[in-house]
Amino acid sequence: MEQDPITLIIRTLGELFIFVLLMRFLLQLAKADYYNPISQSIVKLTQVPLTPLQRILPKAGRMDLSPLVLALVVKLGMIALLIVIYKGSIQVDIISLVLRSIAGLANSILSIYFWATLGSVIISWVAPGSYHPAPQLISQLTEPLFKLAQKVIPPLGGLDLSPILIFLAIQIIQGQLAPFAL
Template identity: 45%
Template sequence: MNSSPLIMLVKVLCNLYLFVVLLRLVLQLTRADFYNPVSQGIVKATSPFVLPLRKIIPSIGRLDTATLVLAFVVQLLTVFLVVFLQNAAMPPVGYAIYTVAGTLYHLLDLYFWAMLISVILSWVAPGASHPGALLVGQITAPLYRLCQRFIPPLGGLDLSPIFIFLAISFLKQVLAPYSI
């Protein structure tokens, strides 16, 4: 697929905002510290779109459906713009598939990078008190706990990141053809 610089720019900008929206969703699901300065920046960047949606779309339990809908809308807009800029056509079902699969792909990508940062921080600065490091720890802790129920740490060696990376990589490979 030949990509023009304009298409690349649209994809980068839209995917960057989608990353921030998904980060807000993950922070809410993991009940991360919202008084953290990084969390406050994420909330401020997404609130202009999330707050009006909350008036229309109620939350379901801990799931902020307004933020989830915003993530889908941003991904749908990305797919639409890329298809439009390529002078191509896609059936409505194709838009739905690319929107859902692309959003899941980017969510997995977010967790991949969070896991990578977490592993590097555990080597370089264990117990770091930087606001970003604390948020990464809060985001990845549920994944570690889930994996450690099946694969407990062996002495001082925790193998759960390896299996989490494998699972994320496998799922990303499945979704890769549908991500834009």
């Protein structure tokens, strides 16, 4: 698809809303501080569209899957709208569309973790132990990922190489998802 203003606006607004929904899901998954001002902003931004879904969808244990489901619906809608605008009709295999949307969401989640890991590394050099809400949230988001990577590569005398493993894993997975993601 060409990069004209309509495509740019639809993709930007759709991806921005998907980002906020995925952040809500990932912060919940990482058990980040709910009372952090940034977390509260994300909850307030997404509460209105998520309320109907939260009534319909059951929780999976303590996990609320409604942000993930709404992100998938928004991604599907965004792709379908762009196809209709540029091809005139939506004669696309729905299963293919759903799979591409899932791959696109997985790619977005990996991108969030990539940038959060990079941010965490930079914060650990510049302002370790910062009390600002943003570094705390980034740290809480990436901490489970770092712990998982440190099981494979333990810290070597104060030098933590786990971010390198995380970056490599993200790049490999994104490389595999690239042909399917839109």
